[in-house]
Amino acid sequence: MNRITKRLQETRSAGRAALVPYLMAGDPGIASTARAMHALVEGGADLIELGMPFSDPIADGPVIQAAAGRALSRGVSLDTVLDILVEFRIHDSSTPVLLMGYLNPIEQMGWRRFVDASVDAGADGLLLVDLPPEEAEEMYPYMQNCDLLPISLVAPTTDENRLRLIAGVARGFIYYIAVKGITGAAHDFDMNQLQSRIEWIRRHVDIPIGIGFGVRNADIAAQCARVADLVIVGSALVELLASQKDETVVLQTAQNWISELSLVMGRE
Amino acid sequence: MISMFEPDAKGHFGNYGGRFVPETLMAPLQELETAYRHFQRSPEMQGAFRSALAHYVGRPSPLYEARRLSEYAGGARILLKREDLLHTGAHKINNAVGQALLAKSMGKTRLIAETGAGQHGVATSTVAAWLGMECCIFMGTRDIERQKVNVYRMRLLGAQVIPVTSGSATLKDAMNEAMRDWVTQIDHTYYLVGTVAGPHPYPEMVRNFQSVIGEEVRDQSQIMPLGHPDAMVACIGGGSNAIGLFYPFLETKAVALYGVEAAGEGIESQRHAASIAMGRSGVLHGNRTYLLQTEGGQIIETHSISAGLDYPGVGPEHAWLHDVGRVHYVSIDDEEALASFHRLTRLEGIMPALESAHALAYAERLAADMAPHQTLVVNLSGRGDKDITTVSTREGLEL
Numbered sequence: 001m002n003r004i005t006k007r008l009q010e011t012r013s014a015g016r017a018a019l020v021p022y023l024m025a026g027d028p029g030i031a032s033t034a035r036a037m038h039a040l041v042e043g044g045a046d047l048i049e050l051g052m053p054f055s056d057p058i059a060d061g062p063v064i065q066a067a068a069g070r071a072l073s074r075g076v077s078l079d080t081v082l083d084i085l086v087e088f089r090i091h092d093s094s095t096p097v098l099l100m101g102y103l104n105p106i107e108q109m110g111w112r113r114f115v116d117a118s119v120d121a122g123a124d125g126l127l128l129v130d131l132p133p134e135e136a137e138e139m140y141p142y143m144q145n146c147d148l149l150p151i152s153l154v155a156p157t158t159d160e161n162r163l164r165l166i167a168g169v170a171r172g173f174i175y176y177i178a179v180k181g182i183t184g185a186a187h188d189f190d191m192n193q194l195q196s197r198i199e200w201i202r203r204h205v206d207i208p209i210g211i212g213f214g215v216r217n218a219d220i221a222a223q224c225a226r227v228a229d230l231v232i233v234g235s236a237l238v239e240l241l242a243s244q245k246d247e248t249v250v251l252q253t254a255q256n257w258i259s260e261l262s263l264v265m266g267r268e
Numbered sequence: 269m270i271s272m273f274e275p276d277a278k279g280h281f282g283n284y285g286g287r288f289v290p291e292t293l294m295a296p297l298q299e300l301e302t303a304y305r306h307f308q309r310s311p312e313m314q315g316a317f318r319s320a321l322a323h324y325v326g327r328p329s330p331l332y333e334a335r336r337l338s339e340y341a342g343g344a345r346i347l348l349k350r351e352d353l354l355h356t357g358a359h360k361i362n363n364a365v366g367q368a369l370l371a372k373s374m375g376k377t378r379l380i381a382e383t384g385a386g387q388h389g390v391a392t393s394t395v396a397a398w399l400g401m402e403c404c405i406f407m408g409t410r411d412i413e414r415q416k417v418n419v420y421r422m423r424l425l426g427a428q429v430i431p432v433t434s435g436s437a438t439l440k441d442a443m444n445e446a447m448r449d450w451v452t453q454i455d456h457t458y459y460l461v462g463t464v465a466g467p468h469p470y471p472e473m474v475r476n477f478q479s480v481i482g483e484e485v486r487d488q489s490q491i492m493p494l495g496h497p498d499a500m501v502a503c504i505g506g507g508s509n510a511i512g513l514f515y516p517f518l519e520t521k522a523v524a525l526y527g528v529e530a531a532g533e534g535i536e537s538q539r540h541a542a543s544i545a546m547g548r549s550g551v552l553h554g555n556r557t558y559l560l561q562t563e564g565g566q567i568i569e570t571h572s573i574s575a576g577l578d579y580p581g582v583g584p585e586h587a588w589l590h591d592v593g594r595v596h597y598v599s600i601d602d603e604e605a606l607a608s609f610h611r612l613t614r615l616e617g618i619m620p621a622l623e624s625a626h627a628l629a630y631a632e633r634l635a636a637d638m639a640p641h642q643t644l645v646v647n648l649s650g651r652g653d654k655d656i657t658t659v660s661t662r663e664g665l666e667l
Contacts, residue, residue, distance in 0.1 A: 055566040056440065056552060058447045059290040065434055077564045103288060104551045108565030130288045130551065134278060155292035157454060162295060177292060181452040 002147055003096035003124040004172045007046055008208045008229060016266045017225035018046035020210065021258055022100065022234035024064065025050050025081040026071030028241050028250060034087040036241060036251055041095050043255035044262030049127075049232060052081050052101030059129045061184035063235040067242065078109050082121040089122035098125040098151060098172075111139055115146050125149035125172050133169045140169050154201055156180050163204050173208040173230055174201060178215070184235030185214045195227045218264045225265040233261065273518045275585075279468020279555075282591060284584035287467040289554045292451045301469045303374045308476075313373060320365045321480060324398065325355050327362075329481075331488040331645070336615040337632070344498065344638035346631060348618070348648040349485055349513065358621065358650030359481060359509045360391035360462060366477035368395035371458035378402040378453070381460045382446040384411055384439035384505070385575035385623070386418025387650055388462030393427035395460075403427040406446045408437040411575055418654055436569040439579050443553050463506025464583030467554030471583050478512025485645055486516050492643050499524040499634060502647035503626040504597070505541070505577040507586045509649035518594060527586060528630045530572035531599035541570035543582040544590050544597040552580070557587045573602040573658065574622035576650075604629040609652060609659065621650035622658065 011018040021040045025033055037048050053068035053076050060068070085097060099118060106114045106128065118126065126148050133140065133152065140150045149172035154163060157180065166174070178194060179185050194211070201209055210230030215221050217236065224231045240257060244250045279285045287297060307313045321327040329350045338346045351359040371379060379396045380403075383389030389405040396403030405422050409431045412419050422429050435441035443466075450459040461470045464478075489496050500517065502510035504527040517523045532540035540546065547558040552567055560568050560580040572578045589595040605622055608629035613619045620628060624647065631646045638644060652659075660667050 055435065056444050058444050058553075059292075059451070061448075062434070069435075072566060102551075104559075104561070104567075105565030107550060108548070108561070108563065129290050130554075132287065132289065132291060132294055135286055135288055153291035155290070155295075157292050157295040159295050162291075166291075177290075180292060180454055182448050185452065 002149055002172070003094065004047060004098065004149055007096050008173060011046055012208065012229065017228055018230040019044055019258065019262050019265055020047045020049055020230050020232040021045050021237050022049040022051060022232060023241060024067040024071050024238055025052060025084050026074050026076030027067040027238070028247065030074055030076060030080060030084070032247050032251070033084045036254065037088045038091060039251040039255040040258050041092060043258030045095070045258055047096045047098060047230070049098045049100050050081065050085065052078060052099060052105065054102040054105060057102060059182055061182040061235060063184045063239050067238045078105055078114060082117055085121040085123060096124040097122065098127060099123050100127040100129070103128050103131045112142060115143055115148055119146045119148050123148060125151045127151040127153070127175060129153070133165055136169070144171060151175055153177055156197065163201065167205045170205060170207060173210050174205055175210050175212055175232070176201065176228070177213045178211050179213050181213065183213055184216070186216070187214055189214070189220055189223065191223050191227070198227050218261050221261045222264040231265060273515070275468065275472055279472065281585045281588035283549065284556050284587040285468060285471055286556055287554060288551045288556065289467050290451065292454070293467070296454050297467055304370060304469055304473050307370050307373065313369065316369055317366055320369065321362065325361050325365060326353065327480065328484045329353050331485060334616050337612060338635065340611065340615060341632040341635040343635040343640065344642040344644045345640070346635050347497070347643060347645045349481060349645055351481065351509065351647060351649045352618070352620065352624070352651035356391050356394050357653065358387045358391070359478065359512060360388045361394065362480055362512070363462065363474050363477040363508060364388070364391035364395045364460060367458070367460045367473070368399050368401070371460065372399050372401070374458065376456055376458035378404065378457045379460050380404045380406065380446050380449055380457055381462055382406045382439060382442035383462065384442070384578055385654065386411070386415040386422070387576060387654070389422050389427070389429070390418055390425070392460050392462070393422040393425035396427060397425045404449065405429050406432050406442040406449070408432045408439060408442050410437045411439065414658065415575060415654065417657070438569070440567060447553070463508040464511050464585060465506045465553060465555060465557065465581060471555065471585055474508055475511045475515055475585060478508050479515040481509065481512040481647065482514060482516035485513065489643070489645070493641060494522065496520055496523055497645040498638065498642040499526065500645045501526045501528060501627045501631040501634065503528045503577060503623045503649065504582060504586060505530070505579050505623065506581070507583040509647050511583060511585055513645070513647045514595060525595040526630060526634065527595050527597045528626045529597060529599040530574060530577035530626055531601035532571040532573070534601055535599055539571035540599070541572045541577050541579060542599045543580060544586065545599050549587070555584045557581050557584045573605060573662070574626065576621070576623040577626065598630055600626040600629045606659065606662065608632065613652070618648070619652035620648055621652050622655045624649045
């Protein structure tokens with residue numbers, strides 16, 4: 001069974017939401033990324049989202065843009081991302097890893113080649129922000145055959161027709177974008193509205209639903225955990241990881257923060 | 269109207285185009301497409317557009333025979349399509365007027381746009397003032413530095429100019445930032461894309477608004493021996509002035525079409541903006557097209573003396589017209605464009621935009637290989653006043 005599916009069954013049985021931290025491959029450094037991933041798991045991460053840097057990330061706010069820029073200036077390529085994953089898998093064969101990025105670098109590598117290599121490296125899902133289902137008619141079925149789950153986005157602007165289309169192709173879980181905006185947006189969560197959107201999505205899909213974009217502190221994470229099956233934290237963690245030079249201190253701080261989120265989200 | 273040259277239902281021109289955007293933008297793009305189809309069918313909306321082109325923009329623009337330039341080139345008769353004479357001084361206004369009317373009809377109250385040279389920013393600020401709409405222009409800090417006069421023009425027109433510092437701080441980054449703003453304020457904001465790029469339906473829609481250029485040339489060339497020109501030349505950044513001129517002639521195979529990319533410091537120099545000549549197919553800014561990129565698919569910085577051509581991609585329809593061989597894509601470097609800028613100024617008393625000077629430079633060369641009875645139309649897409657600081661700095665003069 002795919003690690004994402006398996007893990008989400010476990011968290012559902014435990015009656016809690018899965019905690020999903022996002023970090024950018026190659027930031028704070030190429031050598032430290034796999035160690036950071038282990039620290040996040042140690043802190044209570046159920047699934048890890050590993051960002052693949054792109055020069056023109058239109059869905060990302062300043063924090064993740066800057067992280068992508070730093071990663072690229074360190075020479076991070078798709079091969080580097082997969083090497084990091086291979087390194088992570090040496091010591092962790094159970095935590096699911098979802099790759100997240102933009103289509104162009106993957107097209108340049110050849111998307112079939114990339115999908116095959118990702119599976120070999122130990123990836124469990126792939127989320128391409130700028131690849132809507134309409135443009136993925138060949139790629140999604142190929143990914144499914146390889147057991148690399150195509151994770152789909154649903155937005156506040158998504159209407160009923162589009163949700164049906166997305167429901168038909170989405171696997172693993174639905175990634176609900178909590179805000180009309182970009183990653184790391186500072187905005188007020190209207191929990192009632194969010195809850196009714198999640199309930200609306202649940203009427204159309206039978207896979208778990210995650211909430212991401214703007215989940216920047218423990219309080220918001222705890223609220224999201226009450227209505228969704230996964231809670232995704234990105235910019236706040238990326239900022240934290242970039243905040244200090246000393247790797248040991250940074251990783252410990254990140255781990256502590258994830259533990260704090262994990263606690264307020266109801267882990268026993 | 270010309271079925272073979274229309275995109276499919278998902279906005280694909282052959283392998284290019286499409287709609288590659290985050291989910292948040294998918295429904296708004298569908299809404300835009302629906303509103304635009306209504307705009308196309310509505311005699312009232314079309315009438316408002318035509319009337320604005322005539323009375324606000326100043327169309328039709330003349331097709332002027334440049335006799336002294338033709339004599340210099342020594343071959344075909346060179347005719348200039350005078351888009352430089354339009355309100356705000358460039359073809360950009362055609363599209364800005366069309367999309368602003370569409371935005372208003374959709375109930376939007378705020379226009380946003382990206383700009384490189386500032387011409388599209390000025391055109392958008394202008395139509396925002398004209399229709400009483402709020403306006404926000406995204407511009408890279410490097411472009412703000414080299415186009416100070418246009419920045420001030422936009423502010424005079426009431427627009428807010430937002431400096432973009434991310435990435436290379438030029439046009440592509442301004443486009444990224446405009447898309448991010450659009451996602452954030454989608455309810456009342458309309459993104460007025462300035463060229464024939466971006467997600468469907470922008471490439472098709474902007475082309476249609478700009479095709480008034482070619483339609484006029486078709487009417488104006490009835491008196492030519494063939495009833496149409498033998499060849500046409502236009503510069504290509506994203507490619508809106510070129511497609512506007514070419515589109516009504518795509519099926520008239522006897523008209524040879526030439527798109528001129530910016531070779532910057534030379535096509536082999538790594539410092540150019542020739543996406544078709546030197547790029548590979550990829551996905552950026554919502555569409556698949558030819559892109560200047562690294563082997564790993566990261567977009568690279570471009571260079572041209574002309575800020576309006578300084579973009580790492582090209583409209584998807586051009587990518588396709590290149591592949592099917594209907595349009596010939598060539599390139600002209602900074603020095604050649606600069607020489608033509610001076611030549612047209614001295615020989616005809618017309619100062620061209622540095623963008624248009626790329627088309628002129630190629631046209632001079634092409635005309636020399638043609639017969640004296642043949643005709644060659646050049647799209648003089650904009651006037652050169654905005655570029656005099658660039659030219660003087662280049663020649664060591666502080667104004």
